[in-house]
Amino acid sequence: MPELPEVETTRRGLLPLLGKAVKSVTIRHATLRWPIPKFLPETLPSQTLRGLSRRAKYILCEFDSGTLLLHLGMSGRIQLLDCNYPPEKHDHFDIEFADNQVLRLRDPRRFGAVLWIDNKENNHTLLNSLGPEPLEDGFNAKYLHKALSNKTLAIKNAIMDGHLVVGVGNIYASESLFRARIHPETAAKQLTVKRCEKLVLEIKSTLHDALAAGGSSLRDFFGTDGNPGYFQQEYFVYGRTDKPCKVCAKPIKCIRLGQRSTFFCEHCQKQ
DNA sequence: CGAATCTCCTGGAGGC
């Protein structure tokens, strides 16, 4: 389940492709979250990859005439392989480069996306209304407190809303709230500036830690051995229902919040 | 407008 650190790790793994020209594009299964544009196999060959950036969980591949947007959904994964490496069942999309390396997208559940933004458009509706990046300075206590001031929903749902802040998925939402000692059902508007400060800090450090762990598993992530190489981060609460809290040893609780499993410690986290 | 719910999809786990 790629969250922001996995997406950023994926982006970094693609950097060796910078400056290379596309030889061919193969679409095997076009129906992801949205259809993969049919014209890509026509228009992308001979274009050079000029830039690789990230916004939220989108990877932006800048080519000569536009930008390819990649999203991994929840089961998506990108590998760099030799073009002779045979595609498997859920390998839906390939970009083969002039040096015979292929960027291959695998996505069993097909929640991911491959989209195209023409140079003539200077934005994309998907990117227009996104909140600040969690690791950048724009995401701070003052911003968060103001953004939450009129929200009655649970804080956990609030921080998972990409309009408020991007890149905080279900795992890191529970983890960050535990680290900040905030009960996930706390009404968003009730958080004091002080608690917003703590939450911002813990969201940043949780993501930062995961990113640091991701750097070391880069080779696995892009390996050809089928090992997804996701982080083997030790979680405080995520997936630890009934197991002892690592701080107070009382059992971790699991509830449904916004249709999502939510893990927390009743004793350590207060409303 | 905010908030809650629905939806896409497949693999894996658990029950019988």
Place this chain on the structure above:
DNA sequence: TGCCTCCAGGAGATTC
């Protein structure tokens, strides 16, 4: 061993 049911989850679309 096989079939059924349930669950996981990002985030836009839909409904209230």
